[in-house]
Amino acid sequence: MNILVLNCGSSSVKFQIIETDLDLIEKNFDKRLASGIIERVGSQSLITLQADGKQKLKQATALRDHRAAIDYILRWIISPNANIANIISLADIHAVGHRVVHGAEKFTKSVLIDDEVIEGIEDCIELAPLHNPANVKGINVARELLGTGIPQVAVFDTAFHSTMPETSYLYALPYQLYRRYKIRRYGFHGTSHRYVAYRYRQLLKIEREQTNIITIHLGNGCSACAIKNGNSVDTSMGMTPLEGLVMGTRSGDIDPSISYFIHHKEGLSFDELGVMFNKQSGLLGVSGLTNDMRELIDEETEHQDRRATLAIDMFCLRVKKYIGAYLAELGGSDAIVFTGGIGENSAIIRERICNGLEFFGLTIDKNRNGEMFGGKEGEISVANSKLKAFVIPTNEELLIARDTVRTVKNVPRRW
Ligand code: ADP
Numbered sequence: 147m148n149i150l151v152l153n154c155g156s157s158s159v160k161f162q163i164i165e166t167d168l169d170l171i172e173k174n175f176d177k178r179l180a181s182g183i184i185e186r187v188g189s190q191s192l193i194t195l196q197a198d199g200k201q202k203l204k205q206a207t208a209l210r211d212h213r214a215a216i217d218y219i220l221r222w223i224i225s226p227n228a229n230i231a232n233i234i235s236l237a238d239i240h241a242v243g244h245r246v247v248h249g250a251e252k253f254t255k256s257v258l259i260d261d262e263v264i265e266g267i268e269d270c271i272e273l274a275p276l277h278n279p280a281n282v283k284g285i286n287v288a289r290e291l292l293g294t295g296i297p298q299v300a301v302f303d304t305a306f307h308s309t310m311p312e313t314s315y316l317y318a319l320p321y322q323l324y325r326r327y328k329i330r331r332y333g334f335h336g337t338s339h340r341y342v343a344y345r346y347r348q349l350l351k352i353e354r355e356q357t358n359i360i361t362i363h364l365g366n367g368c369s370a371c372a373i374k375n376g377n378s379v380d381t382s383m384g385m386t387p388l389e390g391l392v393m394g395t396r397s398g399d400i401d402p403s404i405s406y407f408i409h410h411k412e413g414l415s416f417d418e419l420g421v422m423f424n425k426q427s428g429l430l431g432v433s434g435l436t437n438d439m440r441e442l443i444d445e446e447t448e449h450q451d452r453r454a455t456l457a458i459d460m461f462c463l464r465v466k467k468y469i470g471a472y473l474a475e476l477g478g479s480d481a482i483v484f485t486g487g488i489g490e491n492s493a494i495i496r497e498r499i500c501n502g503l504e505f506f507g508l509t510i511d512k513n514r515n516g517e518m519f520g521g522k523e524g525e526i527s528v529a530n531s532k533l534k535a536f537v538i539p540t541n542e543e544l545l546i547a548r549d550t551v552r553t554v555k556n557v558p559r560r561w
Pocket of ligand 1: 487519
């Protein structure tokens with residue numbers, strides 16, 4: 147089956163076409179046929195498109211909304227210009243898999259989309275006002291442009307964490323707030339943590355139930371996940387993706403009193419505080435320079451910028467604290483697995499995080515660590531390290547495509 151994977155953000159649409167099916171999943175033979183991204187939807191949009199094995203195309207044109215963006219993508223997909231293997235008309239797209247950010251308590255696994263599911267996703271908008279509306283738009287537009295005859299599947303960022311026990315997911319707030327408004331921790335990046343855990347068990351040739359690891363996703367957004375017997379038992383993001391690790395522009399954990407303190411001192415409204423914690427904090431806020439880890443490392447190396455170093459050190463310390471907490475919570479773990487743009491590519495950040503974890507039995511192999519970037523996968527700890535460390539590139543789109551096939555064919559997922 148050719149699966150169109152759609153990831154609609156508030157002002158962007160990312161897509162991939164992946165050829166996959168039950169037998170291809172089994173053999174790991176599924177492959178990407180094309181990919182692309184449209185940024186700045188709603189104004190002069192930047193478009194990047196690529197059929198696999200062919201040249202990348204970059205264009206700029208005004209696209210008014212998500213409908214115009216998805217329409218643009220579909221037209222390109224079937225154009226002779228794109229020349230995508232096996233795709234001649236829209237009938238060659240057999241199903242669509244949507245990344246949906248928040249599934250709340252309602253969606254604990256991927257589901258076939260119908261009117262009731264759309265309503266359910268809309269119900270979650272309150273919990274993810276920045277993300278779910280765009281996801282719903284993507285679903286409605288794809289239904290409209292491709293027809294309701296093409297099955298569509300929703301894959302939720304929160305679903306993998308639905309196995310967390312209430313001791314992990316509840317906040318120590320008045321219990322009725324949970325009852326009334328479902329205020330609790332949900333966790334995000336679930337598709338990434340699940341994919342990485344799956345690849346880990348494939349690499350080690352072990353069963354899902356034998357998977358006891360801590361996965362660390364470090365991209366623009368960052369989160370850690372404690373996985374016991376194959377299930378997420380704790381994760382660092384909370385009711386929203388703001389909690390936990392220090393991120394590119396998000397603060398991660400802070401004392402909640404800070405919000406009303408600043409509110410009184412500077413007269414910021416709660417919406418403005420939300421912007422500050424989500425968009426002006428984290429690496430950007432501390433360094434005063436950038437949210438981009440690569441640039442911060444360059445600033446540190448080339449100009450010995452004090453606040454660049456401070457931001458990087460705070461970033462690494464927060465990850466280390468979560469590793470320590472999860473090792474205690476899990477009663478030990480077999481491995482720490484790094485993923486995401488920073489986790490996959492930056493040996494120096496991985497080393498700074500793992501420095502001092504020898505106490506837990508983790509020793510990094512500097513050579514192996516230094517060689518792990520650009521999509522490579524493997525162990526970065528020394529041969530006899532009691533606690534191991536790995537780098538495993540994430541592939542959320544592949545997992546969405548695979549879940550789409552399994553859901554359409556009604557085959558229970560085994561990750
Ligand atoms: P997103 O969360 O948006 O998917 P990515 O997973 O692509 O983002 O991660 C983006 C982050 O990865 C940026 O901070 C970028 O600087 C960082 N990054 C990418 N390559 C490197 C590298 N070689 N060294 C350090 N950081 C890197």
